[in-house]
Amino acid sequence: MLANYLQRQAMSKNWLEEVKQFTDNYLRPLSADIEENGSVPENIIQGLATMGMLAVTFPREYGGLELDPLTYGYITEEIGKACCATRSLLTVHSSLVGESIVRYGTVSQKSYWLPLMANGTVIAAFALSEPGVGSDAAGIQTTYRKRSGGYLISGRKKWITFGTRADLFLVMATGSEGITAFLVEKNSPGLNVTPMKGMMAGRAAAMAELEFTEVAVADQQVLGKTGNGFRYIVNTALDHGRYSVAWGGLAIAQEALEAMVSYARKRKQFGKALYEYQLIQGLIGDAVAQVHAARSLCIHAGTCRKENHPDMTGATQIAKYFASVTAVKVAADAVQVHGANGCNSIYPVERLFREAKVLEIIEGSSQIQQVQLSELALSRYYRNGYYVNE
Amino acid sequence: MEVRENIRAFIGQHLIVFNDDVSFTDEDNIFELGFVNSLFAMKLLNYVEHTFDIVLENEDIDINNFSSVNNIERLIAGKLSSTAGNE
Structure with missing residues (x-):
């Protein structure tokens, strides 16, 4: 892991140190309360903004730090380790919406x-997402109708992360x-935002349903070219979102690993610490x-993105798929090591376990990733002439 | 590598039809033929911008400009000549 270490050293170290101090001193101690209260406190959001963390990759001319994708990844991991809900703010605010505006916004929209x-x-x-539309994003039912100088939007959106807190929505309509x-x-006028209850995870992520009843928007509120919403903007947004979620998955897995080993060294059963049992060592060994x-896949994806490598989208899908599956597995094993204590909010692994599962669903489910990764492999790794036709 | 061959190679690496006999001409609409998946338009946009060092504005980002090898080549040539004309 020396290469990872050196790469980490080479990045703008101060940003990461600053974030780490923020998460250690303010965010992590609050994470249980944040979930209990069902929202990320405003002073945390403003703290992130003051540090530039809401615009890590935005161009400087628009108030961003203009840092590279790898640095964004390390920062996302640090925040995600401390509080998944706060990490999800970065994902939707900066990656899904922010990066879409950076890429497709007019000068006046960006400014x-x-x-x-x-x-x-x-x-x-x-x-x-909508009540009836998840993976099949091209099948959205929310509509727009052209009128003089703009459009009228009608329909419903569901599972909108930070929906009750957001001031601005990037809305897809057909x-x-x-x-x-x-x-x-x-x-x-005509936009109604309703909080969503009963969430297994994202309880502090301000989940909402949105109802649009002939919401009037001006021509200037179209992002990108009309008709490019799915093919270009949704795909670009989700590509950035997947990259963010990949690091979010790594964050949960890393946090769960640290919890697992910390617990295993202290907890004693049958007169010995848990880590002394080979079956526990098996769980720890797999997890590490x-x-x-x-981590290697996230760094590879970040490096590809930094270089605008043609493989960056595929590398990001691989990282997101693997990191989210890993988060679920390691968090589940961390709960297992904690036993009954892992099933109670007295230890954070209970929350990590619930939060991890969502990452296998959002920004393209694991099954969607598998289909598209198999297409990538069938094309890239095919050897013509390999098959013996008997 | 020629621009045309470069584009053909990129498309060839992203086909989602796996029959050895499948081929496409420079005029074929690769999207209508179902030869690529939903991510391809975005990948192609990024590829064109970064490989040929051009910036595509929203007006350029029209699926018709990317639908065939010939159209992509025409788009790139147009952007490169307008860039050269501005220098």
Whole structure:
């Protein structure tokens, strides 16, 4: 892991140190309360904004830090280790919405929204999923209708992370010109935001349902070209989102590993510490190998993205798929090592276990990743002439 | 590598049809033929920008400009010539 160490040293170290101090001193101690209270405190959001963490990769001219994707990844991991809900704010606000505006926004859209998003005045959320539409994102039912100078949007969105907190939504709707992306403000007449209850995870992630009843938007609120909403904007947003979630998965796995070994060294049963039992060592050994593998995949994806390598989307899918599966496995094993204590919120592994599962579902489920990764492999690793035709 | 061959190679690496006999001409609409998956349009956009060092504006990001080898080549040539004209 020397290469990883050196790479980490080479990055802008101060940013990571600053984030680590913030998470150790403020965020991690609050993480249980954040979930209990069902929201990320405003002073945490403003603290992140003050440090530039809401706009890590945004261009400097728009108030961002303009740091590279790897640095964003390390920061996301650090925050995600401490509090998954806070990490999910970075994912939706900076990656899904922010990066989409950076890529497809007009100069006036970028000049207006990005500085406000960077300083935390505006929190943004991504509105794609619907009651009847998850993986089949191209099948959305929310519609837009053209009218003089703009559009009217009608329909429902569901599972919108930070939906009750957001000031701005990036909304996908379908209509005569194809799926189109719109920047819609929270206070738009006809937009009703309802908090969602009963979540297994993301309890502090301000989950919401949105109902649009002929919400009027101007032509200037279209992001990108009309008709490019799915093919370009959704795919770009989710590509960035997957990268963020990959590091979020690594974060949970790393945190769970640290909890697992810390508990195993102290907890005694039958007169011996848990770590002295080979069956526990098996769980720890598997966990550390999987965490290191997930880290390598995240770093590889980040390196590809930093270089704009043509493989960056595939590398990101691999990292997201593996890191989310690893998060579920390591968090589950961490609960197992904790026994009954792992089933109670007195230890964080209970929360990590619940939060991990969601990562296998969002930004393209594991099954969607498997299908697309198999397509990648069938093309890339095919050897013509290998098959013996008897 | 020629621009055209470069584009063909990139598309060839991303086909999701796995019959050895499958081929496409420079005029074929690779999206309508179902030869690529839903991520490909975005991948192709990134590839064109970074491989040929051009910036594509929202007006350029039209699926028709990316639907065939010929159209992609035409888009790149147009952007490169306008860039050269501005220098």
